[in-house]
Amino acid sequence: xxxxxxxxxTSAMVITKPVYRHSWKTNIINIKVxxxxxxxxxxxxxxxxxxxxxxxxxxxxxxTKRVTSSELEKILFEAIPVLDYGFIRxxxxxxxxxxxxxxxxxxxxxxxxxxxxxxGLIKYxxxxxxxxxxxMCEIKYxxxxxxxxxxQWIRHRTANVNEYSARYSxxxxxxxxxxxxxxxxxxxxNRQGRGDLITGTQADEVLQILKDDATRTYSxxxxxxxxxxxxxxxxxxxxxLARELARMNLTLNSYTQWYWKTDLLNxxxxxxxxxDSHAQYEIRVYAEAMLETVKxxxxxxxxxxxxxxxxxxxxxxxxxKIIQLMVKGKKVTYESSGLSKREWNExxxxxxxxxxxx
Ligand SMILES: Cc1cc2nc3c(=O)[nH]c(=O)nc-3n(C[C@H](O)[C@H](O)[C@H](O)COP(=O)(O)OP(=O)(O)OC[C@H]3O[C@@H](n4cnc5c(N)ncnc54)[C@H](O)[C@@H]3O)c2cc1C
Numbered sequence: 001x002x003x004x005x006x007x008x009x010t011s012a013m014v015i016t017k018p019v020y021r022h023s024w025k026t027n028i029i030n031i032k033v034x035x036x037x038x039x040x041x042x043x044x045x046x047x048x049x050x051x052x053x054x055x056x057x058x059x060x061x062x063x064t065k066r067v068t069s070s071e072l073e074k075i076l077f078e079a080i081p082v083l084d085y086g087f088i089r090x091x092x093x094x095x096x097x098x099x100x101x102x103x104x105x106x107x108x109x110x111x112x113x114x115x116x117x118x119x120g121l122i123k124y125x126x127x128x129x130x131x132x133x134x135x136m137c138e139i140k141y142x143x144x145x146x147x148x149x150x151x152q153w154i155r156h157r158t159a160n161v162n163e164y165s166a167r168y169s170x171x172x173x174x175x176x177x178x179x180x181x182x183x184x185x186x187x188x189x190n191r192q193g194r195g196d197l198i199t200g201t202q203a204d205e206v207l208q209i210l211k212d213d214a215t216r217t218y219s220x221x222x223x224x225x226x227x228x229x230x231x232x233x234x235x236x237x238x239x240x241l242a243r244e245l246a247r248m249n250l251t252l253n254s255y256t257q258w259y260w261k262t263d264l265l266n267x268x269x270x271x272x273x274x275x276d277s278h279a280q281y282e283i284r285v286y287a288e289a290m291l292e293t294v295k296x297x298x299x300x301x302x303x304x305x306x307x308x309x310x311x312x313x314x315x316x317x318x319x320x321k322i323i324q325l326m327v328k329g330k331k332v333t334y335e336s337s338g339l340s341k342r343e344w345n346e347x348x349x350x351x352x353x354x355x356x357x358x
Pocket of ligand 1: 155156157158159266269273274278279280
């Protein structure tokens with residue numbers, strides 16, 4: 001277990017929950033539930049006041065004429081832990097599967113016919129990239145995430161964002177430190193990826209550096225502010241530096257928070273890219289947790305998304321021709337294929353022609 005530097009004054013939330021692992025290789029859907037002892041993973045802490053605010057929100061009973069999603073209602077406002085100190089929580093949403101059907105049919109009422117018909121329509125829309133009906137549903141998340149992940153996340157422009165102001169408030173004394181199982185070396189084959197695990201004393205050394213640097217810069221942050229993370233003044237005779245300046249010295253594994261609102265179409269685009277095995281682990285785990293909320297919110301769309309996006313393959317016309325010839329028992333070689341070696345190998349991997357990989 002990695003010892004972490006976060007020292008927020010409140011008690012830790014004890015969370016034991018299944019974590020879903022996805023292997024999203026093209027053409028393969030492989031989702032299995034891995035139950036982890038979360039106390040070694042999640043150190044996410046909420047203050048007494050934050051817990052009370054969530055409890056208050058959850059005890060609200062509002063009457064509405066709008067559609068609601070019973071499964072999503074059950075977890076509304078709940079902080080779902082991600083990484084060591086991060087979380088996502090759904091704070092609001094609009095619509096459900098029936099809203100997609102309703103807008104696709106431009107109907108006066110619910111738009112729903114039979115469940116099987118609605119499911120068929122959603123599959124059809126997904127299959128044929130008839131996308132606008134999915135824009136009729138919206139969702140708003142509260143996310144706590146390391147700054148270096150926020151930087152990747154913010155590239156997704158089709159969302160509304162409001163971030164915690166580190167000009168106005170002091171950032172939490174919490175830093176992301178990877179689990180040893182995620183401490184990988186730079187990949188030698190992929191410049192944008194990870195290779196084998198770093199182990200033993202080298203792993204300890206890396207974690208110590210991450211921890212020491214984050215602790216030191218946070219302590220200097222407090223010194224410059226002349227204020228501790230809990231708001232107490234360090235030296236009554238001194239004036240603290242402006243928060244907007246003091247923050248520049250913090251490490252990128254410091255946590256920030258934001259409200260992030262988007263529609264279902266753009267959320268699925270985000271999840272397609274970020275829950276994929278090519279995405280960095282630290283953003284992927286957020287996307288995986290969000291995907292579970294999508295399953296509760298719009299189960300038919302979730303299922304169509306797994307089938308027609310995640311599990312689907314996109315091949316070029318040359319690739320299609322090669323597969324057609326191979327299915328007919330014709331001989332096709334890399335040399336005659338007209339594909340690059342990388343593309344050839346990707347194609348052969350996708351269709352599990354392992355012996356043809358060169
Ligand atoms: C594995 C991975 C590696 C990456 N590596 C890098 C990297 O090395 N460097 C880097 O800079 N980025 C990198 N990115 C970020 C990537 O290039 C995109 O910026 C990011 O994924 C957001 O995608 P998006 O534009 O589709 O999303 P959104 O911004 O949400 O846009 C959704 C869609 O809306 C449309 N759209 C939005 N804005 C415009 C616009 N202004 N003009 C036209 N159409 C628009 C497009 O169709 C777009 O696909 C990486 C992303 C991934 C998933």
